[in-house]
Amino acid sequence: MSSLLSTPIKVDSHLDDLFKTSAGKSEIAVKPILTEEVIANVQKKKTVQGKQDKNKAFLGFLKAKDLLSKANKRKAEENDEKTSKKAKKGLTLDEKAEKELRTIFVGNLPVECIEKEGYKQLESRFKDCGKIESIRFRSVAFSEPMDRKSAFISRKLHSSRDVLNAYIVFSTREAADKACELNGVVFMDKHLRVDGASNNKQHDRKRSVFLGGLPFDAEEEELWKFFEDCGEIESVRAVRDSKTNVGKGFGYVQFAERESVDAALALTDKKFREKIKIRIQRCKIPVSEGGVRDTKKKNKGGSKKQNALRRQSGKAGKLIPAAKRFEGTRATKDDGKKFKIVKSPKNKKPANKKQGKK
DSSP states (O other): OOHHHHHHHOOOOHHHHHHTSOOOOOOOOOOOOOOOOOOHHHHHHHHHHHHHHHHHHHHHHHHHHHHHHHHHHHHHHHHHHHHHHHHHSOOOHHHHEEEEEEEEEEEEGGGGGGHHHHHHHHHHHHHHTTTTEEEEEEOOBBBSSSSSHHHHHHBBBOTOOEEEEEEEEEOOOOHHHGGGGTTTOOTTTEEEEEETTTTOOOOOGGGEEEEEEEOOOOOOOHHHHOOOOSEEEEEEEEEEEEETOEEEEEEEEESTTTHHHHHHHHTTTEEEEEEEEEEEEEEEOOGGGTOOSSSSOOOOHHHHHHHHHHBOOTTTTTTTOOOOEEEOOOTTTTTOOOOOOOOEEEEEEEOOOOOOOO
16 A cells, blocks of 8 residues: 555646646627617617508408408398399289289198208109299297297297198299199198189089088098098198187088088088087088078068167166056045055956945
8 A cells, every 4th residue: 555655646737738828718809788779679679560560450451441341242232132022022913913823822731841851842742843933831830929930930839730831933824733733632641732822712612511510629631531431532621710820610621523522411420530520511602603592681670669679678788667557546525535546466357446435
């Protein structure tokens, strides 16, 4: 150990010599930043930023102006369309009559026709007859008492009413006449009632029967099945209220032949819905169509006797009883008695009058 310490240690001083002979610590001249230059740079940046903001604002203004011009243009086009529609609505009498000849009425349609798929099926069914201009649905029963347009859009339909009516406008009268031939066809499990909108005559009375005592919720399809054995049926109609679409309790069935009417009259004992007895009668034919007047005209004035009784009646319409009659005896000078009033009995023979004393 002592030998190791006694030996001198050689130190390499080459690196130390290099540091001693070097140029020393390097110094970089740093130019001091003045306050004026800082302010100028900040102002320059603000100027550039302001120009950029102005450019953005100008571009936004141009974009807003373009959008506003487009909105005004679109609004003007909508107003033109509305005015054109109003002009179209204001048809002359001849144009209205001509359009009515091109329009058909379709009854007993399923309520599913107002949906997209049902509408397509309805359109495709009548499209074979000719070009369709428009389809308007009517007699839709709603579940809530609200505006009809709002209820139709929100589909607030009555659950117990599954049919409705529609008007279809064709481009030509020939197409409408061809569509009327589809009367009585089965569409979506319903027998359709198709007729011209200009046909004011609702049914042929000689080939029809009147139905009374129908339930208010009776459907046309039930009546088709009830009279299917009587013969070929042309149309069935259950009369309904125009506002509520609730049945009024009566209807009509029109057959293709007159002989079917007798078969229908024979069903008076058959129960509707197996428990309801309905009234089946012949339709009365008006005198203008060859019918016979059943009753004579009643005398609205009444007889003289009735008029006299009417004059004697009181405010409540009841007859005023006749005044009571009284009988009496005349007073004489001898007895000095006054008149004696005696009430005459009803429904009895008058009693013998008492004679005064002489």
